Amino acid sequence: MARQIDTLVVGGGSTGTAAAWRLAARGVEVAVLERRPEHPAHRAGESLDAALAPEGSFVSTAHSDTVLLPLVADSVRLWRELEEQVGSVVLRRVGGLRHGDDPALDEVAVVAPRFGIDAERVDPAGTRWPRVRLDTAAVWSPATSAVGVEHATARLRVAARQNAAEFRFGTAVTRIRVLGDDRALVEAVPVDEGGARVGLAEEWECRRLVVSLGAWTTKLIGPLVVLPRLTVSRVETATLVASDGSPEPIPVLEHRRSPRDPRFGHWLAPRLVAVPVPGGVEISWLGDGPAAGRAVRDPDARPARPPRQAASALARYTREWLPSLQPSETTPLRSSLHTVARDGRFVIDRVGPVSVAVGFSDHGLTFAPAVGELLADLAEGIRAPAPFSLRPGLRAGAAASGSPVASGAPAASAPVASAPSPSPSRS
Numbered sequence: 001m002a003r004q005i006d007t008l009v010v011g012g013g014s015t016g017t018a019a020a021w022r023l024a025a026r027g028v029e030v031a032v033l034e035r036r037p038e039h040p041a042h043r044a045g046e047s048l049d050a051a052l053a054p055e056g057s058f059v060s061t062a063h064s065d066t067v068l069l070p071l072v073a074d075s076v077r078l079w080r081e082l083e084e085q086v087g088s089v090v091l092r093r094v095g096g097l098r099h100g101d102d103p104a105l106d107e108v109a110v111v112a113p114r115f116g117i118d119a120e121r122v123d124p125a126g127t128r129w130p131r132v133r134l135d136t137a138a139v140w141s142p143a144t145s146a147v148g149v150e151h152a153t154a155r156l157r158v159a160a161r162q163n164a165a166e167f168r169f170g171t172a173v174t175r176i177r178v179l180g181d182d183r184a185l186v187e188a189v190p191v192d193e194g195g196a197r198v199g200l201a202e203e204w205e206c207r208r209l210v211v212s213l214g215a216w217t218t219k220l221i222g223p224l225v226v227l228p229r230l231t232v233s234r235v236e237t238a239t240l241v242a243s244d245g246s247p248e249p250i251p252v253l254e255h256r257r258s259p260r261d262p263r264f265g266h267w268l269a270p271r272l273v274a275v276p277v278p279g280g281v282e283i284s285w286l287g288d289g290p291a292a293g294r295a296v297r298d299p300d301a302r303p304a305r306p307p308r309q310a311a312s313a314l315a316r317y318t319r320e321w322l323p324s325l326q327p328s329e330t331t332p333l334r335s336s337l338h339t340v341a342r343d344g345r346f347v348i349d350r351v352g353p354v355s356v357a358v359g360f361s362d363h364g365l366t367f368a369p370a371v372g373e374l375l376a377d378l379a380e381g382i383r384a385p386a387p388f389s390l391r392p393g394l395r396a397g398a399a400a401s402g403s404p405v406a407s408g409a410p411a412a413s414a415p416v417a418s419a420p421s422p423s424p425s426r427s
């Protein structure tokens, strides 16, 4: 007999956990099914990263995209609300500097303040950050914050549980069936840390199903919802922790350089990020490039090794741009999955009982609380902004944020989706 619940969230990364928090805050009965264990041992999601859950993530507020800026403002507000609710600090508000070959720089300082996000142009010759060398004029955004992805997701979970959300870890969803506009049936099996099945399957029947599966979205619901093409890339890079023992924190730094720039040289990707972490500054390459972003067909495939030159390139960068820091420790491998949809837009929409949120690339943590709120809206029948629609061409213009969700006929031709079964039970 299937267990009845109002809303089931599949995927307990930062997006699904934030959705559970916002749903439960509205008094919705909600449970989250996550196949990984609660405590990090063998994790390989985006928010629940492999062996080295990074401290050095950041919540970025320096955006110029007018579709994303309202979400930035909502997230900043909700991160504060989370901290108040759980009574602990989640974001370290050290501010952020964005500089280099960055076509959006001028716009950020003009557009972001219109959405209540402080951002100002600063001179590269300024002495406000004596330990930082700036390539060009920069944008300073004081609300940009350093954050540990694991810590932030754990705090979201504490808040969700306080609001009576239930979490089931070690529970892999194997099959989803849409039974009608307001009914879905989900089959899940208990699995161990290695993903092997360890018990009997159980069924859940829900009115709303929130799918927040990151890189695994297509694998599990591809046949059920017409998704845009999602590209999953495995990012493998060394991360260098550098320190000069100074108690004065360095802000979050985002430095861009075009591969067409003759000075690109030893850069392994067009974007470098430095984030203050306990004990130093964590420096890594992000974005497309030899060190970052290799498309993978199967998110469960084993990570490869990062390029050998990654560590020396980071050390060289540090000497050149953060000369007061001493490279102290190089982590050999940081592996993560980034999922990007069509033109890089997030996908946040509902069809029948199934809401889906995916395509956050390396920005998902920044937006998690606001996306959680949009998912809670969708469950109640309030549509997300049109650019996040599964079918943006059809809905753009007609669908402003806040309009009711069209009665989403479930994909009638393919109402059942199954994931490859976990390995047979050992018990």
Ligand SMILES: Cc1cc2nc3c(=O)[nH]c(=O)nc-3n(C[C@H](O)[C@H](O)[C@H](O)COP(=O)(O)OP(=O)(O)OC[C@H]3O[C@@H](n4cnc5c(N)ncnc54)[C@H](O)[C@@H]3O)c2cc1C
Pocket: 010, 011, 012, 013, 014, 015, 016, 033, 034, 035, 036, 044, 045, 046, 047, 048, 049, 054, 056, 057, 058, 059, 060, 149, 171, 172, 173, 174, 212, 213, 214, 215, 216, 220, 334, 335, 336, 337, 357, 358, 360, 361, 362, 363, 364, 365, 366, 367, 419
């Ligand atoms: C190393 C790294 C650094 C990052 N840095 C930043 C940063 O600085 N700033 C920022 O904003 N963002 C950052 N991100 C990105 C951000 O963390 C992600 O975009 C965001 O967390 C996406 O979360 P998600 O919940 O959508 O997906 P995920 O975290 O991937 O969650 C999906 C979950 O679904 C689970 N799952 C899969 N299949 C099943 C199944 N069959 N049944 C049940 N559960 C299943 C997975 O185990 C996983 O936990 C970073 C990510 C990584 C990995």
